Structure formats: structure tokens, C-alpha cells
Amino acid sequence: VPATPEDIRSSVTSYVERFNAGDREGWAALFAPDHVIDDPVGSPLLQGPDGAGTFWDNNHAIAPDAKLAISGPIVVVADEAAFPLEIQVSGVVIDVIDIMGFDDQARIRSLRAWWNLADAHPPAG
Amino acid sequence: VPATPEDIRSSVTSYVERFNAGDREGWAALFAPDHVIDDPVGSPLLQGPDGAGTFWDNNHAIAPDAKLAISGPIVVVADEAAFPLEIQVSGVVIDVIDIMGFDDQARIRSLRAWWNLADAHPPAG
Secondary structure: OOOOHHHHHHHHHHHHHHHHOOOHHHHHOOEEEEEEEEOOOOOOOEEOOOHHHHHHHHHHHHOOOOEEEEOOOOEEEOOEEEEEEEEEEOOEEEEEEEEEEEOOOOOEEEEEEEOOHHHOEOOOO | OOOOHHHHHHHHHHHHHHHHOOOHHHHHOOEEEEEEEEOOOOOOOEEOOOHHHHHHHHHHHHOOOOEEEEOOOOEEEOOEEEEEEEEEEOOEEEEEEEEEEEOOOOOEEEEEEEOOHHHOEOOOO
């Protein structure tokens, strides 16, 4: 039985909430064992079962205060979710587009994220 | 020489402007001869050189009054652009995430778009 759109949206929401709560284990548990992470796109791929943990550690070493915020509608098509995201770090914002693929249990099997550190800008408003 | 981020952003803007102007030929000319269109993702692929024209005709047969609006930041990474878009049609809005790949002349080589007709909703505000 494929994951429902509701299950997929719930996983996306948990991805952001657990990241922002500093919950490394809970966040990594959102990934399927055979996941592939390409974030930002073009960087070396990180693969399961330990890719997500490595991704977390790499990012928290560089930007321990980073927070995420979903910045527009989450579109779900079949087993994929596509949505805009903000990385909020050190007083600046980086705009991101995420495409995630999910398994039947709504665990993240693939994460691709388009963003550039060079595009960081002050928060709106 | 790869296309610059400015060239790629200009192509994205033209894509929306020419679509909304009803300029079928100008819009189709934004695509490279060897393009591949997967819009919405999971539908039968349309390929160059005539895929874009077929895509235009198919969509205008179904929704001749559809307009597009970019609804968030355009992220450019290497030869790709990623951005949120709205399809505005018959008084409703459909949320879209587009990922486009470009050739050295900033012509569209690939278009993937995530959206569902079933997710149409009234305009905000």
C-alpha cells in the first residue's frame, strides 16, 4: 500500500519540526534505510543507512544554529513531495526548493535540494 | 560557455510572460531542440523538437484561459532553475513546483513540474 498524501505531508512537517528541535535521532529516523541525499544538488551523494546522520553532522558543524521553515505549499504527486523551504541561519535566509521521494511507510528515500549559499539574503520585512 | 544565472532567470521569466501573452511560437522557441517535458510528473513524456508545441496545444485545448504566476524565489544551481509557480485557471489556483534544466544558450532542455489538478483551490485573500 503506497503512502497517502497525508502521510507524506506529515513526514515533511516532521522533517522540519525535528530538525528545528535538534532531534538528530528522530530526524534521521524519517529516512528509509536505502535513502539517497543530494543536498545541495551537485554535492557528493550521501547514502543510507548512515547518510542522513552524516548530513546532519556535516550541517550542524558548519551551521549549528540553522533553522528550517516551509515557505509555500507542499505539492504531493504520487510518492513525491515538492515544496519551497527557507534555511534561516546567522541572520540571513537561503531559499530552497526540495524534492523528496517516499517509500510505502512515508519514509524519505530521496532528497534533492536546490539552493546556493551565495544567494543568502536578509529576511523579508 | 555555460548559461549564466541571469540568462537562466531571464528564460524563466520569458516562459511565464510569453505563456500569458498567448505567444505560442515565442514560448516554444524558449526550448532547446532536444527538450524533454514531464509536466505534470508521471504523465507521458513530450520530447523535442515538437514536444513544446504539443504541450501548448494540449493545455490550451483543456484550459485556454490559464495563466501562470511565479509565486516565490527562483533558485538557480548550475544549469538548473527551481521555483514555485501558480496555474490560475477558471477562478482557481493550482500550486506547482517547476525544475527546469538549460543548455548553454539558456534554452530549456528539461521541464519537470509537480502539481495535481485535484489540489486546485480558491485564490488566497
